[in-house]
Amino acid sequence: MGMTITEKIFAKASGKDKVIPGESVWLDVDVLLTHDVCGPPTIGIWENEFGKEAKIWDKDKLVIFPDHYIFTKNHHANRNIEILREFAKKHDLPNYYDVGTDRYKGVCHIALAEEGFNLPGTVLFGTDSHTCTSGAFGMFATGVGNTDAAFILGTGKIWEKVPESMKFIFNGEMPEYLTAKDLILQILGDITTDGATYRSMEFDGEAVYSLDMWERMTLCNMAIEGGGMNGIIAADKITEEFVKARSNKPYEIFKSDSDAVYHSVREYDVSKLAPVVAKPHSPDNRASIDEVKNSKITKCYIGSCTGGKITDFRFAAPIFYGREAKVPTFIVPGSTDVDRQLNTEMYKDKTLKEVFADAGCIIAESSCAACLGGPADTIGRSEDGDYVVSTTNRNFPGRMGSKNAGVYLASAKTVAASAVSGVLADPREFI
Amino acid sequence: MNNIIVGKAFVLGDNIDTDQIIPAEHLVYSLTDPEERKKYGHYAFSGVPPAEAGLPVGNTAFIEGEKTESEFSIIIGGTNFGCGSSREHAPFALKEAGAQVILAESYARIFYRNSVDGGFIIPFEATEKLNDKIKTGDKIKVNIDDCKIINETSGESFSLRPLGDVLPIIEAGGLFEYARKADMIKK
Structure with a gap:
């Protein structure tokens, strides 16, 4: 075996x-x-x-x-x-x-x-x-x-x-x-x-x-x-x-044996999958974007270990380019390296950071920030009544701040599409 | 280790995550300073939405007013108790609040380890769903040796799964005490 x-x-x-x-x-x-x-x-x-x-x-x-x-x-x-x-x-x-x-x-x-x-x-x-x-x-x-x-x-x-x-x-x-x-x-x-x-x-x-x-x-x-x-x-x-x-x-590379036993x-088939979100208040509360699009949102957030990597900002930038964020939108680079890359990587004629700044996003310094709420003065922290669309990892009650707020977990593409639409939006309409 | 634990039940739903047990904003306090650590007791379960705190009625405070200890020492959960972050502050907060045992159908791995290895609270697995059978405030008697619970308020009794591999660590009072007994680290 x-x-x-x-x-x-x-x-x-x-x-x-x-x-x-x-x-x-x-x-x-x-x-x-x-x-x-x-x-x-x-x-x-x-x-x-x-x-x-x-x-x-x-x-x-x-x-x-x-x-x-x-x-x-x-x-x-x-x-x-x-x-x-x-x-x-x-x-x-x-x-x-x-x-x-x-x-x-x-x-x-x-x-x-x-x-x-x-x-x-x-x-x-x-x-x-x-x-x-x-x-x-x-x-x-x-x-x-x-x-x-x-x-x-x-x-x-x-x-x-x-x-x-x-x-x-x-x-x-x-x-x-x-x-x-x-x-x-x-x-x-x-x-x-x-x-x-x-x-x-x-x-x-x-x-x-x-x-x-x-x-x-x-x-x-x-x-x-x-x-x-x-x-x-x-x-x-x-x-x-x-x-x-x-x-x-x-280092040493291990691969699973062909006769390994799995639970x-x-x-x-990824070609048949649609963009999905996790609705409040659990990461398993999945809905396809079709089921929830046009839902009310009050904030967007791109950051964290889950969704604050350079790839996430590359996904988001083309959607923000030449458009405006219609709700407060927070860009939190996961690391100082990512932050530096935002200053140097270009999308068309602008750096990624310029794309986000020109769209009216609020750009923060690298840290875990509001992914887990944090102290009261944490940037992007959710408040009572907020509906946040976020690239982070958890949406349990109170995770991003207020326990009277709801969080939708989504990809950077879905968050960007939602930010420029002012409601939950389907990234396929922007690609 | 005390083999019989008696206390009042505080009943919660399924998937109680560590942000509900101790919200992240409170993780800044010292866990060693005798006065500061009391804050963890004070804020225990403060992240649970009020309607879901102290079932089946809800809107029951685990900690009243400015207190740092709870009148409830037996926590009744459902499935996946302690899911979410790795914060050991969660079982620590429950211990600080005076809770001694959790009776739930299942636990998230890190919370379970932290409860056992830190010697904070005993995470017993129940053999059936308890959070719709026990009511907040019921007087519960837990017999650790027999893996049995008696609800002295309703007269019902329930079984618990044996603690298995982790029993020696719980009996020793935590991972360090266990490792000392096993001569893995210096006494």
């Missing part, structure tokens, strides 16, 4: 020849990721448990990106960044990307890819549920809490249950109006928010391998919205090219 990619990585990281879904194993961790919300409490637990003279298991393997609450006057939020800064200084950390310096990156999951920390065949744990984003690189990546992270910080190990794998195959050629966001929202509508709990979601098929790394990351990013432990795509030439441009570290297999 063969193994899936995830099972192979589990076997390697636990020093076994074979693992079986359901068994608990101790994994050797290659990279631990944390940020300003969960880093300080993780450090607190670590110091408390291992003592003031505690040693980090491997400084090169700890990566800290402050990204959640950055541009705020909130004293407690700023104190958290101060704690990270002190910690990085005390331990002389090589991979701390401080706010207010040239090293500041923005959203951790995008930054991990940009900085070359994502390597096929490796194991990444992070104190953030969207750590699963990195599975796009054919690696095992998953979120944990502060206690687990503190344990890893001291030992480099953590227990995990070998997940069963679910396979999602996308066949056919991607139509121009469709994005990875539509694919994952399609899946979530089919399996619901707990359809993959404790399982691995493996993406496969020619349509998946036609996507660039940023779009593959979008697909894996929302595995957690189905309850998945991880999302994963086997590495190919596109992956290797991306990785080699950013890292000289070794379930679902197949889709």
Whole structure:
């Protein structure tokens, strides 16, 4: 009986020849990721448990990106960044990307890819549920809490249950109006928010391998919205090219065996899929754009680890070009690299940033910003009565701010079409 | 570990996500400062839309006024309890508020791990849907050894799934205590 990619990585990281879904194993961790919300409490637990003279298991393997609450006057939020800064200084950390310096990156999951920390065949744990984003690189990546992270910080190990794998195959050629966001929202509508709990979601098929790394990351990013432990795509030439441009570290490519056992297999023909949204208040509350177009909206938002990558802005720019946003529209580049690209990449005669600015969009600095609401002074935060169309990942009550607001999750193309229409709109009418 | 837990039930719906358990804007407070950490208790379940808080009637505050502890120590959920973000502040907030056990049909993975590994609260899986059978305010007795619940208000009893692999971690009081007992880390 063969193994899936995830099972192979589990076997390697636990020093076994074979693992079986359901068994608990101790994994050797290659990279631990944390940020300003969960880093300080993780450090607190670590110091408390291992003592003031505690040693980090491997400084090169700890990566800290402050990204959640950055541009705020909130004293407690700023104190958290101060704690990270002190910690990085005390331990002389090589991979701390401080706010207010040239090293500041923005959203951790995008930054991990940009900085070359994502390597096929490796194991990444992070104190953030969207750590699963990195599975796009054919690696095992998953979120944990502060206690687990503190344990890893001291030992480099953590227990995990070998997940069963679910396979999602996308066949056919991607139509121009469709994005990875539509694919994952399609899946979530089919399996619901707990359809993959404790399982691995493996993406496969020619349509998946036609996507660039940023779009593959979008697909894996929302595995957690189905309850998945991880999302994963086997590495190919596109992956290797991306990785080699950013890292000289070794990696190992695993592919699922043809006789690997899956919990379930679902197949889709992308040429038959329409743009979809997730209606308030759950990422699985799927509707085709035809069912909801012309619904009232009050705000549009393009940003986050899910929908703030350069590809998302490339999708949006042609729709904004020469048009005006009819509701307040927020453009939040996922990272400072993305921000710089918006200044240099052109659409026709304008930079992408000029396209958005000329359409009347509000352009913010890179951070998680209003994806998760944040402190009261967070840009783009939803207010009572708002209906937001957003490229972000969650629309549970209160997620983007007010619990008396509704959020539609959609692709950057659908958000852009809606922004220039002033109501929920079909991107196919603009392409 | 106390093997019998008795308390009043607070009943919620399905898919209670971590933003409802502790809204993201409150994640800025210290989890170690003895005074500041009380804020987590105060804001526990403050993100639940009022109509869905304390079922079946709703509009029941988990925390009254300026208090930091709840009169309810038994949380009744449905499916996929604790979905959403990885914030360990969620089970931490419930513990700070005085909750001791959650009885739900299923949990999201990270919330479940955090509850167990942090030693904050016991996440029991019920063998049937409970959030339409137990009412907020009912007096509930949980017998951990027998995996049984008795609703002392209605007289009904229900079963829980055995805690399985995670029982030794729960019994030890969390991942670090477990690892010390197993000689994985220094005592």
